[in-house]
Amino acid sequence: MPDRPSSDPGITLHRHPLLASINSPSDLRALPEHLLPAVANDLRGFLVDTVSQTGGHLAAGLGVVELTIGLHYVFDTPEDRLIWDVGHQAYPHKILTGRRDRMPSLRQKDGLSGFPKRCESEYDCFGVGHSSTSISAALGMSLAARQRGERRNVIAVIGDGALSAGMAFEALNHAGSMDVDLIVILNDNEMSISPPVGAITNHLARLLSGKIYTTMREGSKTALRGMPQLRHLVGRWEEHMKGMLMPSTLFEELGFNYIGPIDGHDVHAVVKTLHNIKEMRGQRFLHVVTQKGHGYEPAEGQPVTFHGVTPFDRRTGEFRKAASKGPTYTQIFGSWLCDTAERDPRLVGITPAMCEGSGLTVFSKRFPDRYFDVGIAEQHAVTLAAGMACEGLKPVVAIYSSFLQRAYDQLIHDVCLQDLDVTFAVDRGGLVGADGATHAGSFDLSYSRPLPKLIIMAPADENECRQMLRTAYEYPGPAMVRYPRGGGPGVAIDPEAPALPIGQGEVVRRGRHVALLAFGSMVTPALSAAENLDATVANMRFVKPLDGPLIRELARDHDVLVTVEENSVAGGAGSAVAEWLSTQGSNVPCVHLGLPDRYIDHAEHGQQLAACGLDAPGILASVRDAYALHYPARDLYDAAGIKSFDLGQGLQQGIGSA
Numbered sequence: 001m002p003d004r005p006s007s008d009p010g011i012t013l014h015r016h017p018l019l020a021s022i023n024s025p026s027d028l029r030a031l032p033e034h035l036l037p038a039v040a041n042d043l044r045g046f047l048v049d050t051v052s053q054t055g056g057h058l059a060a061g062l063g064v065v066e067l068t069i070g071l072h073y074v075f076d077t078p079e080d081r082l083i084w085d086v087g088h089q090a091y092p093h094k095i096l097t098g099r100r101d102r103m104p105s106l107r108q109k110d111g112l113s114g115f116p117k118r119c120e121s122e123y124d125c126f127g128v129g130h131s132s133t134s135i136s137a138a139l140g141m142s143l144a145a146r147q148r149g150e151r152r153n154v155i156a157v158i159g160d161g162a163l164s165a166g167m168a169f170e171a172l173n174h175a176g177s178m179d180v181d182l183i184v185i186l187n188d189n190e191m192s193i194s195p196p197v198g199a200i201t202n203h204l205a206r207l208l209s210g211k212i213y214t215t216m217r218e219g220s221k222t223a224l225r226g227m228p229q230l231r232h233l234v235g236r237w238e239e240h241m242k243g244m245l246m247p248s249t250l251f252e253e254l255g256f257n258y259i260g261p262i263d264g265h266d267v268h269a270v271v272k273t274l275h276n277i278k279e280m281r282g283q284r285f286l287h288v289v290t291q292k293g294h295g296y297e298p299a300e301g302q303p304v305t306f307h308g309v310t311p312f313d314r315r316t317g318e319f320r321k322a323a324s325k326g327p328t329y330t331q332i333f334g335s336w337l338c339d340t341a342e343r344d345p346r347l348v349g350i351t352p353a354m355c356e357g358s359g360l361t362v363f364s365k366r367f368p369d370r371y372f373d374v375g376i377a378e379q380h381a382v383t384l385a386a387g388m389a390c391e392g393l394k395p396v397v398a399i400y401s402s403f404l405q406r407a408y409d410q411l412i413h414d415v416c417l418q419d420l421d422v423t424f425a426v427d428r429g430g431l432v433g434a435d436g437a438t439h440a441g442s443f444d445l446s447y448s449r450p451l452p453k454l455i456i457m458a459p460a461d462e463n464e465c466r467q468m469l470r471t472a473y474e475y476p477g478p479a480m481v482r483y484p485r486g487g488g489p490g491v492a493i494d495p496e497a498p499a500l501p502i503g504q505g506e507v508v509r510r511g512r513h514v515a516l517l518a519f520g521s522m523v524t525p526a527l528s529a530a531e532n533l534d535a536t537v538a539n540m541r542f543v544k545p546l547d548g549p550l551i552r553e554l555a556r557d558h559d560v561l562v563t564v565e566e567n568s569v570a571g572g573a574g575s576a577v578a579e580w581l582s583t584q585g586s587n588v589p590c591v592h593l594g595l596p597d598r599y600i601d602h603a604e605h606g607q608q609l610a611a612c613g614l615d616a617p618g619i620l621a622s623v624r625d626a627y628a629l630h631y632p633a634r635d636l637y638d639a640a641g642i643k644s645f646d647l648g649q650g651l652q653q654g655i656g657s658a
């Protein structure tokens with residue numbers, strides 16, 4: 001941690017005077033190089049100050065402080081294009097590119113995004129959030145520059161975790177064969193969120209252990225010129241090694257000029273190497289070694305915990321205690337998985353690099369032989385499960401809704417088409433709050449619903465989540481349970497609760513005139529809204545197969561049906577209901593509430609729901625409008641027998657009764 005007094009837990013720019021003078025990268029470039037370590041000190045201190053207040057991604061940003069300074073110091077950003085992979089490490093970049101004073105608004109409604117975003121700054125030349133896109137995007141930009149006759153540097157910065165994804169290698173493979181100028185910087189901190197996996201990781205480790213040896217390579221000699229210490233080593237070893245067979249790095253085999261590894265916390269070495277690399281042409285691959293969490297002791301010691309944080313005390317690194325709530329859906333999944341693995345030796349658990357986030361930590365320790373972290377490789381995770389299922393195992397793929405988007409064809413072609421017995425535990429279904437649009441699970445019901453054979457469930461509460469996981473696991477084909485981020489309404493869990501009958505929903509409130517057909521997380525706010533309307537509420541449970549008889553009964557007994565889901569209205573569960581009604585020749589008005597046809601920015605989850613009209617007041621208002629549209633002569637509240645309805649009071653009651 002920068003050696004400054006840390007008595008003030010607030011975000012105190014006066015404690016970082018050099019940083020206070022940098023309002024854009026041109027201010028940074030105007031500084032003499034000898035001041036850069038002090039800039040790094042300020043930047044690191046300010047970053048900890050800020051994130052300790054707002055929460056967000058911390059350890060990755062701390063690790064790239066010197067690299068970020070070096071890049072903006074040496075390159076002419078934004079004219080030169082700088083693309084951060086994933087973007088969770090880009091807070092120092094935000095601070096240096098004119099957004100320092102907005103950092104307290106990070107990840108909050110109308111505040112700075114937690115990821116680079118094109119509409120936020122001209123320095124964010126590519127929007128990110130999902131991993132391993134940087135090299136493809138950089139290659140595209142470089143080819144565009146060539147085509148347009150423009151001369152600029154294009155730099156992709158990618159972590160060793162993100163490098164485990166197929167997409168990164170597809171891009172390297174393509175780039176290596178092109179006549180193109182491109183710089184790829186590998187930020188190697190020997191960590192993904194958790195320790196990275198795979199043969200590439202082993203290859204990088206070998207490169208690190210052969211550090212002196214690799215500095216002898218041609219590209220390195222050029223790039224490291226002017227660094228007397230390393231040149232001296234190169235000189236001494238050159239003769240010695242002459243004639244020996246030099247194994248090349250993977251990156252050289254792919255057509256890149258491999259340079260490094262260099263110490264990513266020595267800002268002078270970083271600046272010098274970047275200057276030299278800038279003078280070279282073609283495809284350059286710089287291997288920078290950093291430490292995740294560098295410079296802040298608690299994060300250095302616990303890089304996994306400090307990957308993404310809630311607010312904490314910067315002096316001690318202790319997290320502020322949250323009010324104790326019930327288990328999250330993620331935790332419910334984790335304990336169901338362990339209990340089921342205990343009973344069934346065929347169960348295997350698969351995660352694409354999201355052990356902690358998906359609730360697999362305990363399972364990975366208790367059942368290490370049945371736990372597979374495949375790296376950031378969602379496509380592979382799904383097809384791996386398919387292969388295992390072919391051979392009689394019972395794979396459970398734990399995956400975030402937005403990351404499953406990456407494996408759509410594998411879901412269709414490898415799992416569903418072959419009717420394989422794979423269970424998908426789809427976490428973060430619906431809006432996810434501060435992580436924003438890149439991570440929102442807005443589409444999974446829409447994109448999975450058309451797939452024959454697949455059954456899809458969405459739990460209304462904690463106990464139902466466990467029951468649905470059991471149902472999915474016992475179902476001998478592809479099955480998906482999609483549940484939201486965080487916790488549910490607080491229902492007690494019965495670990496022995498039976499599996500659910502496939503394709504059956506239930507009426508949870510009987511009323512009149514309007515029936516709300518609610519899916520998953522929307523059952524609770526629908527019930528609140530229904531209290532004010534004396535409406536019927538059905539917990540539909542299954543998005544596929546739908547409960548046709550239940551829909552028929554509801555259509556028969558009500559004036560209007562309203563579907564409610566935390567998924568895109570387009571193609572979602574409500575569409576499924578409408579399609580079903582049309583096959584029955586029903587003409588009951590059916591209104592669909594869900595996520596609108598736009599991306600929902602970061603904010604608190606409750607704020608996001610309110611913005612989409614999916615909180616109790618929003619549902620109530622939409623139902624009233626819908627009723628008025630179809631029955632202009634009747635006021636719903638009159639029809640519901642609520643004579644002197646006070647809207648404001650009613651709304652509050654609605655919320656309170658949830």
Ligand SMILES: Cc1ncc(C[n+]2csc(CCOP(=O)(O)OP(=O)(O)O)c2C)c(N)n1
Pocket residue numbers: 060063086088089129130131158159160161162163189191192193292352353354376403406
């Ligand atoms: C497609 C996709 N899968 C998973 C994630 C979640 N994720 C965010 S950062 C990260 C680890 C990245 O590791 P690395 O690139 O080494 O960066 P580091 O955090 O170590 O700096 C993961 C798995 C993601 N953002 N995108």
